[in-house]
Amino acid sequence: MTETLAERRARLxxxxxxxxxxxPVHVMRGEGVWLWDVHGxxxxxxxxxVPHVGHGHPKVVEAIARQSARLNTHTRYHHALILDYIERxxxxxxxxxxxxxxxxxxxxxxxxxxxxxxxxxxxRGIVATDNTYHGNTVATSQLSTRRPPIGGYPDxxxxxxxxxxxxxLGGSAEAQPQxxxxxxxxxxxxxxxxxxxxxxxMFCPAFANEGLPAVDPDFFDPAAxxxxxxxxxxxADEVQPGFGRLGSHFWGHDRLGVAPDVVTMGKPMGNxxxxxxxxxxxxxxxxxxxxxxxxNTFGGNPVACAAGMAVLDVIEDERLMxxxxxxxxxxxxxxEELSHPLIAEARGTGLFLGLELVGADGRPxxxxxxxxxxxMRARGVLLNRAGRxxxxxxxxxxxxxxxxxxxxAVNVLGEVLAGLPDDG
Numbered sequence: 001m002t003e004t005l006a007e008r009r010a011r012l013x014x015x016x017x018x019x020x021x022x023x024p025v026h027v028m029r030g031e032g033v034w035l036w037d038v039h040g041x042x043x044x045x046x047x048x049x050v051p052h053v054g055h056g057h058p059k060v061v062e063a064i065a066r067q068s069a070r071l072n073t074h075t076r077y078h079h080a081l082i083l084d085y086i087e088r089x090x091x092x093x094x095x096x097x098x099x100x101x102x103x104x105x106x107x108x109x110x111x112x113x114x115x116x117x118x119x120x121x122x123x124r125g126i127v128a129t130d131n132t133y134h135g136n137t138v139a140t141s142q143l144s145t146r147r148p149p150i151g152g153y154p155d156x157x158x159x160x161x162x163x164x165x166x167x168x169l170g171g172s173a174e175a176q177p178q179x180x181x182x183x184x185x186x187x188x189x190x191x192x193x194x195x196x197x198x199x200x201x202m203f204c205p206a207f208a209n210e211g212l213p214a215v216d217p218d219f220f221d222p223a224a225x226x227x228x229x230x231x232x233x234x235x236a237d238e239v240q241p242g243f244g245r246l247g248s249h250f251w252g253h254d255r256l257g258v259a260p261d262v263v264t265m266g267k268p269m270g271n272x273x274x275x276x277x278x279x280x281x282x283x284x285x286x287x288x289x290x291x292x293x294x295x296n297t298f299g300g301n302p303v304a305c306a307a308g309m310a311v312l313d314v315i316e317d318e319r320l321m322x323x324x325x326x327x328x329x330x331x332x333x334x335x336e337e338l339s340h341p342l343i344a345e346a347r348g349t350g351l352f353l354g355l356e357l358v359g360a361d362g363r364p365x366x367x368x369x370x371x372x373x374x375x376m377r378a379r380g381v382l383l384n385r386a387g388r389x390x391x392x393x394x395x396x397x398x399x400x401x402x403x404x405x406x407x408x409a410v411n412v413l414g415e416v417l418a419g420l421p422d423d424g
Contacts, residue, residue: 020047020384021377030055033398033405035382046383046397046409052243052268053314054400060271060310067306074297075102081305088312089279092250095259096281102300104274106239106266107135110202112278112294113262114139117233119291120261120284123197127187127232129162131388133209134202134237143202156196158187162210162388163219165345166356176215181222188230200233200261205252206241211387212354212394214347220256233284236260239276240352243268244315244399247324247350255349270307271314274298320399324350331395331406338414341422342368353395354386355413359423364389368420375416381409 005026009017026038032054035043045055053060067081075082086100103109118124128134128143135141142149142157153159160183161169163176170179188198201223207213227234241252242265249255253263261284266276276299280288288294298304315321328350335346335355342365344358357365357372369391376383386394393413397405 020382022374023377025377025382032056033401042380043377044381044405044408046381046395046401046405048382048398049240049245049396050267050272051398052245053271053311053318053320054398055272057271057310057314059314060273060307063306063310064273064303067303070302072301072303075300076295079302079305081302081309082300085305085308088309089277093263093279094254097260097263097279099280099282099285101278101285101294101296102304103276103278103296104298104304105135106237106264106276107137107140108296108299109239109264109266109276109278110135110140110235110237111137112288113202113235113237113264113280114199115292115294116262116278116280116284116288117200117235119287120233121197121199121231123199124156125158125188125191125194125196125198126156127158127160127184127191127198127201129203129207129210130159131162131210132159132204134204155194156191158191160184160187163207163213163215165211165213165347166358173214173216177219177222180219181226184223185226185230188226188232198230198232200235201227202235202237204237204240205256205258206246206349206352208240208352208394208396209386211356211392212347212352214345215256217255217257220258224258233261234258235262235264237264239264239266239268240396243311244321244324245350245352245396247321247328250321269311270304271311273304273307275304275308315399318400321350323402324399327351327401327403327406328353330403331410334406334410335413338410338417340417340420342417342420348395351395351397351399351401355393355395356387357391357393364391366391369393371420372413372416375419376412379412379416381412383409 027035028038029036033045035045090098133144168176191198236253244250253260263279269275342357344356346355357369359365366389369385384394386392
């Protein structure tokens, strides 16, 4: 009997290796915002943020190939390209964020950021939201909420209620910013009372895994005040909203008006080549370097830096932030035009959009959202889900995604929703 690909994966990779969709797509190639499977079928990619400037972008591919042929080593040797890249990237930030450590993954970057907060404050206590994801190292997985750590969350971690569009903290959108900050203040008090102290808070400026709740640009102000007053650091995880995805701003923290102490980044940086990083102010970097003997063999290698530089070139040359504004506004308008009893809210900024599905009883329509994602895949459009109950359709396409692509996606989505019963 012929072994299926799923059976072979299980035999060689072990059980429960995550995939998208009940019938996973066996992809063979990609170009721009499109993917093709082994049968030659084309899919519109409305989800993947790794190919930030488009699948297989020729300028990034050429930069990787050229640098690979010339030199690839690590940062125990000098090479100027990493310095050029850091100068160029930190020039987009401000807030005194002028120094960087380059890593290979966002998990590594967030792990370093947590240690930076410890080095600066001399304390271990850390705060995150109760519906988040920041990576899969031991330290970062202790903040993530999809699968709690074995033995439970460690005592130096506190998870605070996350903001919500439909069920705002404090009972209203106006009360939510202060209610969110009050939750952080309580968590800090608990950490201090337990003897851990407070090192900082890590959060995604778009609250992506929380379901992209619609919050005003000044939403985080009361929280930042609480964190600063307690002597903690603001750690902004920009892996998802960064690099112009929101259109209006290159970084999500700037849209919120937050001046972070540390910024982490990952997936979009190399357009598929493993590049990630941590930016910080010089005094924070000095504290970290003094406390930890950190070195990353592949972090900041010349090929990674060449890929990163090429991505920045493409973002500028192809005006992808302006495209995110225009295409994202069109996509959101089209989503808001959809009609179905399960649709509770369409929301988003730039090319980062969500459609929340809720039943007549007010409960999250999780199964309906799952069915929609599966049926969209069956009809050649790839998107996925987010949120505490995984009832929010998440749309996060490569940046060359246009209004025409949005029309294709939303037209199919309308057809799929029309086939759902009113109760999901």
